[in-house]
Amino acid sequence: MNKKYFTVGPTELFPEVAEMYRGAAAEGFFSVSHRSKEFEEILEATVNSVTTLLDVPDDFYVFFLSSATECMERIIENTVERKSFHFVNGYFAQRFYDIASQLKKEPEFVKTEFGKGFDLANTVIPADSELICITHNETSTGAALPLEGIYGIKKEHPDKLVALDIVTSVPYYKIDFTYIDIAFFSVQKGFGLPPGLGVMFVRKSVLEKTKDMQSKGINIGTYNNFIKLAANADKWQTTMTPNIPAIYLLGKVSDLIIEKGVEAMRTETEKKANLIYNFFDKHDTIKPFVKDKELRSKTTITLETELDTAKIFEKIEYNGFVLSQGYGDYKGKHIRIGNFPVHRQEDVSNLIYLFRKF
Amino acid sequence: MNKKYFTVGPTELFPEVAEMYRGAAAEGFFSVSHRSKEFEEILEATVNSVTTLLDVPDDFYVFFLSSATECMERIIENTVERKSFHFVNGYFAQRFYDIASQLKKEPEFVKTEFGKGFDLANTVIPADSELICITHNETSTGAALPLEGIYGIKKEHPDKLVALDIVTSVPYYKIDFTYIDIAFFSVQKGFGLPPGLGVMFVRKSVLEKTKDMQSKGINIGTYNNFIKLAANADKWQTTMTPNIPAIYLLGKVSDLIIEKGVEAMRTETEKKANLIYNFFDKHDTIKPFVKDKELRSKTTITLETELDTAKIFEKIEYNGFVLSQGYGDYKGKHIRIGNFPVHRQEDVSNLIYLFRKF
Numbered sequence: 001m002n003k004k005y006f007t008v009g010p011t012e013l014f015p016e017v018a019e020m021y022r023g024a025a026a027e028g029f030f031s032v033s034h035r036s037k038e039f040e041e042i043l044e045a046t047v048n049s050v051t052t053l054l055d056v057p058d059d060f061y062v063f064f065l066s067s068a069t070e071c072m073e074r075i076i077e078n079t080v081e082r083k084s085f086h087f088v089n090g091y092f093a094q095r096f097y098d099i100a101s102q103l104k105k106e107p108e109f110v111k112t113e114f115g116k117g118f119d120l121a122n123t124v125i126p127a128d129s130e131l132i133c134i135t136h137n138e139t140s141t142g143a144a145l146p147l148e149g150i151y152g153i154k155k156e157h158p159d160k161l162v163a164l165d166i167v168t169s170v171p172y173y174k175i176d177f178t179y180i181d182i183a184f185f186s187v188q189k190g191f192g193l194p195p196g197l198g199v200m201f202v203r204k205s206v207l208e209k210t211k212d213m214q215s216k217g218i219n220i221g222t223y224n225n226f227i228k229l230a231a232n233a234d235k236w237q238t239t240m241t242p243n244i245p246a247i248y249l250l251g252k253v254s255d256l257i258i259e260k261g262v263e264a265m266r267t268e269t270e271k272k273a274n275l276i277y278n279f280f281d282k283h284d285t286i287k288p289f290v291k292d293k294e295l296r297s298k299t300t301i302t303l304e305t306e307l308d309t310a311k312i313f314e315k316i317e318y319n320g321f322v323l324s325q326g327y328g329d330y331k332g333k334h335i336r337i338g339n340f341p342v343h344r345q346e347d348v349s350n351l352i353y354l355f356r357k358f
Numbered sequence: 359m360n361k362k363y364f365t366v367g368p369t370e371l372f373p374e375v376a377e378m379y380r381g382a383a384a385e386g387f388f389s390v391s392h393r394s395k396e397f398e399e400i401l402e403a404t405v406n407s408v409t410t411l412l413d414v415p416d417d418f419y420v421f422f423l424s425s426a427t428e429c430m431e432r433i434i435e436n437t438v439e440r441k442s443f444h445f446v447n448g449y450f451a452q453r454f455y456d457i458a459s460q461l462k463k464e465p466e467f468v469k470t471e472f473g474k475g476f477d478l479a480n481t482v483i484p485a486d487s488e489l490i491c492i493t494h495n496e497t498s499t500g501a502a503l504p505l506e507g508i509y510g511i512k513k514e515h516p517d518k519l520v521a522l523d524i525v526t527s528v529p530y531y532k533i534d535f536t537y538i539d540i541a542f543f544s545v546q547k548g549f550g551l552p553p554g555l556g557v558m559f560v561r562k563s564v565l566e567k568t569k570d571m572q573s574k575g576i577n578i579g580t581y582n583n584f585i586k587l588a589a590n591a592d593k594w595q596t597t598m599t600p601n602i603p604a605i606y607l608l609g610k611v612s613d614l615i616i617e618k619g620v621e622a623m624r625t626e627t628e629k630k631a632n633l634i635y636n637f638f639d640k641h642d643t644i645k646p647f648v649k650d651k652e653l654r655s656k657t658t659i660t661l662e663t664e665l666d667t668a669k670i671f672e673k674i675e676y677n678g679f680v681l682s683q684g685y686g687d688y689k690g691k692h693i694r695i696g697n698f699p700v701h702r703q704e705d706v707s708n709l710i711y712l713f714r715k716f
Contacts, residue, residue: 002384002386003386005386005389005390007389007391009599010388010389010390010391010392010599010602011389012389013383013388013389017383018379018380018383018384019380021376021379021380021383022376022377022379022380025371025375025376025379025552026360026376028360028361028363028680030368030371030552030553031363031365031368031369031370031371031552031680032363032368032680033365033368033682033683034368034553035683065424066423066424066425066428066554066598066601067424067598067599067600068598069581069597069598069599070424070581070582070598072580073579073580073581095581098580099580099581102577102579102580102583103577103580104575104577186599188599194383194388194389194601194602194603195388195392195599195600195601195602196424196554196555196599196600196601196602196603196604197554197601217462219460219461219462219577221431221460222430222431222456222457222460222461223427223428223431223453223457224428225460239427240424240425240426240427240428241367241368241425241427241544241546241553241554242425242553242554243424243552243553243554243555243601243604244368244552244553244554245552245554245603246554246601322386322389322390324391325391325393
C-alpha cells in the first residue's frame with residue numbers, strides 16, 4: 001500500500017486533502033444549501049484563489065461543471081451555430097471534434113500525426129468558423145503546443161472565438177488569457193484532487209454569441225447553458241447542487257500551491273521533467289514519444305517502447321509506483337508519467353532509479 | 359460548530375463519511391484510473407449495494423451522472439423525439455417540463471396547485487406522449503404522490519415510458535420498478551452524503567427508443583447519451599472521469615443502511631415524521647403545508663406560517679439546528695425539515711422541544 005500515483009490523472013492527491021475534507025465535513029460545509037450565504041462564501045473564496053493562481057482576468061466568468069468533457073459539450077452548444085474548427089493531434093482534441101459532430105454541427109479540422117505539432121501560423125482556418133478549438137497539452141500523447149503559436153491564432157482571427165483545453169496544463173503552464181476566450185481544466189490532474197469537477201473560464205463577451213443563438217431559437221442546452229451559468233456565477237452560485245467538496249478543496253489546494261510558491265513549483269516541474277526526459281533520451285529501449293523537444297509536455301510525459309509494457313507496469317507497481325498506460329491505440333505501446341505539482345522531486349529520482357535498475 | 363442539518367438536501371452527513379473518505383484516499387482509491395480494474399471493482403460494489411438496498415431489478419442499467427438535474431436533461435434528450443407529458447405540482451416537476459421545452463421538444467403538462475395531488479387515474483394523457491414524467495416526492499412542497507397511483511399510470515399506458523423523480527424518496531420509500539422505466543435520485547438527500555452525484559436507473563429496453571432516435575439523426579447528446587452510458591455500464595465503467603469519491607461513498611453508505619436494517623430505518627422514519635406532523639398539526643401558528651394527510655411526505659416535511667421565518671431560522675440555528683427555507687415563491691412563508699435515515703429520533707425530539715419552547 002501507499003503507492004505513489006505518477007499517473008496523468010486521476011493522480012496522487014495532495015496529502016493535505018483528506019484532512020481538509022474531514023475538517024470541512026465537521027464544520028458542516030458539505031451540508032449547507034447551495035443557495036445559502038455560507039456556500040456563496042465557499043464559492044467566492046475558490047474563485048478568488050483559482051483566478052489568483054492562474055492569473056485569470058476579471059472579465060472572465062468561472063463556471064463549475066462536472067468534467068472537462070462536459071465543458072466541451074457546453075462550449076459547442078453555447079458558441080457554435082454551425083461550424084467549429086479543430087486542431088487535432090491526439091485523442092482529446094478528437095473528442096472535442098466528435099462532440100461538435102454529435103451535436104449536429106458541421107465541424108472541420110486539421111489533423112497531424114499524433115504526437116506532432118502544427119504549422120499554427122499557416123493553417124488555413126475556414127472563414128465561416130465561429131469557434132477554434134485547440135488542445136494545449138494533449139494528455140493522450142504528451143505533446144504540448146507552443147503557447148505563443150496559439151496566441152497567434154487569435155491575433156490572426158480576432159473575429160473568431162478561441163477555446164483552449166488546458167486540462168493537464170495548469171497550474172504549471174501560465175496561460176495568457178488575452179488571446180483566449182474560453183479555457184477549461186479538471187481538478188484530478190495538476191491540482192492533485194480526486195475527480196469530479198470541471199472548471200471553465202469564459203470571457204464575458206462570449207455571452208453575446210450565446211444570447212444571439214438563443215434568440216434564433218437554437219438549442220443551447222438547459223440548466224448549464226452559458227446564460228444560466230453566468231446568472232448564477234454573478235451571485236456566487238451554481239446552476240444546480242454542485243460537487244461542493246470539490247469546489248471547496250480546489251480553493252484550499254490553490255491556496256496551498258500559492259503558499260508554497262508558484263515560481264518554485266514551476267522551476268521544480270521543469271527540473272523533474274528534465275530528469276525524466278534526459279534519462280529516457282539515453283535509454284536503450286524506452287524513449288520519449290514526442291521527438292520534437294519544443295513540443296514535449298512538462299506535465300504529461302509519454303514514452304514509447306517495444307518492450308512488454310504490462311511487465312514494466314507490474315514491476316514498477318510492485319516497487320510502489322503507478323504509471324499510466326498508453327491511451328487508445330497506444331495501449332501496450334506507451335508509458336505515461338504525470339509530472340504535476342503534487343509529485344516530489346525525490347520520488348521522481350526514485351522512479352528513475354527503478355527504471356535504471358531493470 | 360456541530361450544528362445539525364435537518365435540511366432537505368444537502369443535509370447532515372452520516373458521521374462515518376469523513377473517515378470513509380480518509381481511508382479510501384489513503385488506499386489510493388481516488389487516484390486510480392477510471393479505466394482501471396480497481397475502479398471497476400469500486401463501481402461494481404456500489405452498483406451491487408445500491409441495487410440491493412433499493413431492490414432494483416437486473417434489467418435496469420445504473421448510470422452515474424453529476425446531478426438529478428442532469429438526469430432530467432439526459433432523459434429528455436434520449437427518450438423524447440417530440441412530446442413528453444409532465445405531472446406538475448411543484449418546482450422540481452416544473453423544472454423537468456422546462457428542460458423538455460428548452461431542448462426544443464413540445465412537452466405538455468397537467469398542473470395542480472402546489473402541495474396538492476392529482477386525480478392520477480383520470481388524467482387524460484395525450485396519445486402521442488412518448489414519456490410521462492412524474493415527481494414522486496416534491497421537495498419544494500413536501501407533497502408525495504401515492505405510489506400505487508403512479509404504478510396505475512404505467513398499467514394504463516404500457517406503450518409509454520414512465521420516468522420518476524425519486525430524488526428525496528429513497529431509500530425510505532420502496533419503489534416497485536415493475537411499473538417504472540426510469541428513476542433518478544441524488545446522494546445529498548436520503549443518503550446523507552455531500553452533493554455531486556446523480557444516480558439513474560434505466561430499464562434496458564429503453565435503449566431501443568434511444569437507438570431509434572439516433573438512427574433518425576436526432577440529437578441525443580454526446581458523451582452522456584444512453585448508448586454511451588450503457589456501453590460503459592456494461593464494463594463497470596463510466597463515460598468520463600466521474601466523481602469517484604461520491605461513487606465510492608455511496609456504496610459504503612448503502613452498506614451501512616443495509617447493515618443497520620432497512621425495515622428499522624423505515625419504521626424510524628415514520629415515527630419521526632409522525633412526531634413532527636402531530637406536533638405541528640396542533641401548533642397555533644406553524645402548520646403542515648400539505649393538508650391531505652395521504653399526500654404528506656415522510657422525508658421532506660413542509661410547514662407554513664405567517665410568522666417571520668427569518669427569526670425562526672435564526673432562533674433554531676442559535677440552538678444548533680439548521681432547517682431549509684421555503685422554495686421559490688415560498689421563501690419567507692415555509693419551513694422545510696429533512697427527515698432522512700441520517701436524522702436521529704432523539705434529535706427530532708430536541709428540535710420539536712425547541713419549537714415548543716418558543
